[in-house]
Amino acid sequence: MMANHPVLPGRVFTDPNKNRFHVPQTLGFRNGVPVQALVLQGIGQEPLDAQSVQYLDKWDPNLFYGECRRAPKVNTVHPQYEVYENKTLAFRAFCVEPIAVPMEDQPRVRHVLLFYHLEDDTISVMEPPIVNSGCVQGKVLKRHRVPKASQDDGPKDAATASYWHWTDLNVGGSVWLYGRTYQLASCDAFTREFLERHGISVGGEIVVPADPYTQEQTRAMQRQTQDVDGHSPSAVLYQGLDKLGRFLAFDRQVLRFFAVWQDPMDPMHEKRYFKVLFYLADGTMEIQPEYKVNDGHYKYPNLLARQLLPRGGLLPADLPSFRDMDCYVAEDLQVGSEIEVLGRRLRLFDCDGFTRDYYAARLGIVQPPSVPTESPAPAPLVQPLPPHNGFGSPEDSLRSCLHLVPRRPCPSHPGPDDRPLRYLVRLNSERPHDLARRFVLSYQTRFGFCTITELGRRNSGREGGRFFGPRLIEKPDSDPMQPQPEYYGPADFAIGECNF
Known part of the structure; x- marks a missing residue:
């Protein structure tokens, strides 16, 4: 009936069946130091209120305070840098530069990549490098917020100036950045999807025009090298082409050989090993030494700097030019x-794959296979073991020959066939009194090793135990001065034989 009473002051009764009222001990000593232990049980060894399941039903806070009122849900607003972190809109664009040099008759077309970073509304422009373009390429515009202005507007104050936003960028449109007008030609898949998801209709891709200067340089290179194919370099390298033609035809083409001296x-x-480099652009040679770790040689960079190498290897100073030499x-x-x-006479013993392909395709010469340079290793010198000097066992003398400080033999683990005989x-x-000993x-x-143990007998006057060994027993006919004498083995033990 007590369970039906409400939990109110004056209506809470104690349990009459409870007879244990011990208070848990929390203070004590450990290693002579006073410590305080954790309270794991309540009074009378009852579970604590925080650890008892009945505590939740007995002291429900809703009975005293009513239902817990929860705060209404609030829509969390995430900042822009968190929503658009590491998200970038990429556009392919180009700009037409006016004629800056009087020698050029056509404007230059610069191809760039325009990136719009959504997390902080910044813009950066990169220009991919083009070989022999004649322009400084790379990062054209560093990442920052670019003020939005046109050619007719003058400089504005930073507080009142407006900046370019991603809503102003679209394929087919143009962007004016610090005196240059970039035409947006195309974009990547993420940029197209992002703009269309925000209700912006993305235009069709525009064909990027080619750079007239780059096309002219390509045509000039083709005109200079149109007679190179099908001929050997010795016939056209110095005769059929001028210096610029040789550079355009054979630039970055190097024959590499490996030599030994x-x-x-x-x-x-x-x-000593070297790398022999032959530059096809001008016929010069460069010889670089190769080093090994701790070889004891001073690591100078080149044996021969890049220059023409006359036959005979001598470089006389009285000649006006290398052109006068063979x-x-x-x-x-x-x-x-x-x-x-x-x-120094260097012997060429190998070359790389490009060199072999070049000789086979252009000169019709098949390079021989690699020539071995390492001499066969000499047979290892075996030092004879000295004879036994008579002190100690022969094994001790052998250990002193193998190590400066003799080491004890390391015993191996016994196997199934290592049981003693x-x-x-x-x-x-x-x-007569020794004949009865066993x-x-x-x-x-x-x-x-051989071990001999005497068996003890009562009233014999002798105490049994270890009689000999354990040690190796040499045969009587073996030479004690040899480094490896002959010892007794299982084949020498037979019933009825006298061995010792």
Whole structure:
């Protein structure tokens, strides 16, 4: 009936069946230091209110305070930098520059990539590099907020100026950035989807016009190199083409050979390795040494700087120019041949894949396979072991020859076939009282040690126990001065034989 009473002051009764009223002990000593323990049980070893499930039903806060009123939901507004983090609109654009040099008769067309960063409304412009364009390329406009203005507007105050927004960008439109008008030609898939999702109709892609200057440079290179295909470089490299034509035709094309040189005055006969580079653009050569770790040589960069190398390897100072000398050409460099450089005869023993393909396609020469340069390794020198000096066992003398500080032999783990062999033996003696003595011979198959143990008998006057060993037993006919004498083995033990 007590469970039906409301929990009100004056109506809470104690349990008459409760007879334990112990207070939990929380203070004590540990290692001589006073400590305070955690309270795990209540008075009378009852569970605590915070750990009891009945506490939730007995002391429900809704009975005293009513239903908990929750705060109304508020729509959280996320900042722009959080919503558009790492999201960028990318456009392909171009601009037409007016004629800046009187020698040029056509304007330049600059191809750029325009990026609009949504997290902070900044704009950056990058121009992809084009080979031999004659312009400084890369980052054209650093990332920042660009003020929105036209050619007719003058400078404005930063507080009153308006900035370009992504709603002003669309394919087919134009953007005026610091004196340059960029025509937006196309965009990527993310940009198109983002603009259409916000109700902006994206226009069709525009064909980007080619740069007249780049086209003219390409046509000039083709005119300079139209006679190169099908001819050997020695026929047209210095005769059929001028200096600019050779540069345009063979720029960045380098033949690479690997060479070796051995100094005849070196008593160690050490071999030095080099890389021989032949530049097809001007016929110059460069020789670079190769080093190994801790080889003891000073690491100078080049044995021969990039220049024409005359045949014979000498560079006289009295000649006005290298053109007056007979220099090496591409046909002179072949695997297995030798070239002379500053009094050194370098032997070419290999080349890379591009060099082999170039000789086969342009010169019709098949480079021989790689030539081995390493000499066969000499046979290892085996030092004979010295004979036993008579001190200690032969194994001790052998250990002192192998190590400066002799080491103990490391025992291995016994296997299934490493069980000792046991024999019952007796003394072969002329004294009658020794004939009754009995011994057990134990032979360890793993190390070859022999151990002899005497069996004790009552009233014999002798105490049994270890009689000999464990140690290796040499045969009587073995030479003790040899480094490896012959020892007794399982084949020497037979019933009825006298061995010791």
